[in-house]
Amino acid sequence: MxxxxxxxxxxxxxxxxxxxxxxxxxxxxxxxxxxxxxxxxxxxxxxxxxxxxxxxxxxxxxxxxxxxxxxxxxxxxxxxxxxxEPTPPMDLRDSFTVKLRADAILDEVDLCEELARHNALHAARLAQYRAIEARDFPATPPLTRAQAIQHMILKKGILYEEGEIAWGQEMLALLRRPAQT
Amino acid sequence: MxxxxxxxxxxxxxxxxxxxxxxxxxxxxxxxxxxxxxxxxxxxxxxxxxxxxxxxxxxxxxxxxxxxxxxxxxxxxxxxxxxxEPTPPMDLRDSFTVKLRADAILDEVDLCEELARHNALHAARLAQYRAIEARDFPATPPLTRAQAIQHMILKKGILYEEGEIAWGQEMLALLRRPAQT
DNA sequence: GTGCCCATGTAAAGGGTTACATGATTAA
DNA sequence: TTAATCATGTAACCCTTTACATGGGCAC
Missing domain, CATH: 1.10.10.10 (Winged helix-like DNA-binding domain superfamily/Winged helix DNA-binding domain)
Known part of the structure; x- marks a missing residue:
């Protein structure tokens, strides 16, 4: 809490x-x-x-x-x-990943469009983050400790979205591949 | 739900x-x-x-x-x-990041040890995932579609942990840097 | 037979989501 | 003046968490 x-x-x-x-x-x-x-x-x-x-x-x-x-x-x-206080590491609740597992065993499921939509959402967020970064953290060295921390937090978001996008594109390619036996 | x-x-x-x-x-x-x-x-x-x-x-x-x-x-x-059904993208609830924001403005807060602990947890999980990968997905090409999807899900976890670790180490270096001015 | 793990549950409290309600300003 | 947005709330429901309870098997 x-x-x-x-x-x-x-x-x-x-x-x-x-x-x-x-x-x-x-x-x-x-x-x-x-x-x-x-x-x-x-x-x-x-x-x-x-x-x-x-x-x-x-x-x-x-x-x-x-x-x-x-x-x-x-x-x-x-x-x-x-x-x-010690914090437990964030626990993920990613329903899309659950759907992928369902897809893996169900056949009747097609997640291509949904995945493409997610990829677009992640790309949009990434663009937002990058815009914030360009606006709030233009030069590199002369930062206070507080600013440096805030920049790192933003970078975490950027790295996360980049990862989602890279993974999402590979996943999309896999889902689009015709089911060969 | x-x-x-x-x-x-x-x-x-x-x-x-x-x-x-x-x-x-x-x-x-x-x-x-x-x-x-x-x-x-x-x-x-x-x-x-x-x-x-x-x-x-x-x-x-x-x-x-x-x-x-x-x-x-x-x-x-x-x-x-x-x-x-369409899925909303996962929403993150990462209390450690909130603590970092608190650290950025509070001085009395020191998150070094906690961050180091988190980094170790992520490293342990990464090792687990890699072990599962080595056990369940040894060779590369001859996979069914289901196996390929399951492998991609596992890879998502691996990428996530790798990202957390890389970011966490940079963050730790920043937190450990003596507060200059 | 004592302690530990298996295996299944109940109960209470708290947090989160959804729907609804209200009044006040501002733009067309 | 009508609609949209600002601004603050209430209520009900559902989900999650935490604590407690129970009884059987198994190893020492």
């Missing part, structure tokens, strides 16, 4: 509203931890109750209902505590 | 008991879809109720309580139906 900690991290990077957090979870941080707006609102309410964060009306609020949250010392301490 | 379909696939590959399925989910198929024995027993009961599978006492049962399950035509049809 680390959704609250993902939210804390995101809020530490920049205080913001639940709505904007949800959008951030659809983009940058969401590539490593997905969450819907319902989850986020629920967690924000919980964490405010626990004294980890506090809500406030931003100075430029005007007439909107927008409410911002910022991390309190207790929240920061909790994040540090959690980060020191 | 595709745990039942992962179970169906596994049962099609080989009829077996809930207990052995659970162990299989701790190994081969579990690398792409994790499940505990509680989930598996529950799914087996549900699927038997739905007429997708049937339980039977294996001929060599003797005095054990062991019960085997095999896939019925309805289950096979359901698997085909499901495989034809």
């Amino acid at each position: 680390s959704l609250p900690h993902a939210v804390l991290t995101s809020l530490l990077e920049k205080s913001t509203s639940g709505y904007d957090l949800a959008r951030r979870f659809d983009k940058s941080i969401g590539y490593f931890w997905h969450a819907t707006h319902q989850q986020i609102y629920r967690e924000l309410a919980r964490m405010e109750g626990a004294g980890w964060i506090e809500g406030f009306v931003p100075p430029d609020a005007g007439k909107t209902r927008k409410k911002h949250y910022r991390v309190l010392p207790a929240g920061r301490a909790e994040l540090v505590r959690w980060a020191a | 595709s745990l039942p379909h992962a179970v169906l696939t596994s049962l099609l590959e080989k009829s077996t008991s809930g207990y052995d399925l659970a162990r299989r989910f701790d190994k081969s198929i579990g690398y792409f879809w994790h499940a505990t024995h509680q989930q598996i027993y529950r799914e087996l009961a549900r699927m038997e109720g739905a007429g997708w599978i049937e339980g039977f006492v294996p001929p060599d049962a003797g005095k054990t309580r062991k019960k085997h399950y095999r896939v019925l035509p309805a289950g096979r049809a359901e698997l085909v139906r499901w495989a034809a």
Whole structure:
């Protein structure tokens, strides 16, 4: 369970509203931890109750209902505590791979189109990541430690997508090969 | 939701008991879809109720309580139906990456040891996968389509672990670098 | 006969997904 | 003024996780 900690991290990077957090979870941080707006609102309410964060009306609020949250010392301490815990390695739940196993024994299944679609999705994401990299990490050496870490996280995403694409193309070639006995 | 379909696939590959399925989910198929024995027993009961599978006492049962399950035509049809559905791409939930983001802004966090531990785990898994590959896919060309697909699935795991290790080593070097300014 | 593994389950709690609800601003 | 988007929520359902329970076989 680390959704609250993902939210804390995101809020530490920049205080913001639940709505904007949800959008951030659809983009940058969401590539490593997905969450819907319902989850986020629920967690924000919980964490405010626990004294980890506090809500406030931003100075430029005007007439909107927008409410911002910022991390309190207790929240920061909790994040540090959690980060020191051992983490189990990510467990994968890839339903497409299950379908491939089904394909291997079933005949009636044809995953070519679906695989091609996935390959295109991965290519699109890769392009996004590369654009972010070009924008946020232009020169190489003069980086703070924080920037260097953030760059490595982005590179992890890039490597992952590159791997998916390379593998996906080989797999597609295999699936398209006519079934010779 | 595709745990039942992962179970169906596994049962099609080989009829077996809930207990052995659970162990299989701790190994081969579990690398792409994790499940505990509680989930598996529950799914087996549900699927038997739905007429997708049937339980039977294996001929060599003797005095054990062991019960085997095999896939019925309805289950096979359901698997085909499901495989034809579009799949969303896997969404990642990698708490270690969240911790890295926390590290980038927190100072009090030190992830070196944990990262080294993860790297060792990935190396161990890679070794396992390579051993399986050497055992199950020795020669190259004379493969059936099913074997070729299964080999590609294994290769996906190998590529993934190799990527994790390469990235993890670079990341470790970065984390170990003394914080200059 | 004690301890360990096999083998199957139940129960409770918590997290995630989907559907629904509401009101307020902004653009056509 | 109608539709879309902003912004925040509630409720129900399902899935997953964790803890507990049970009883049989087997080895020492």
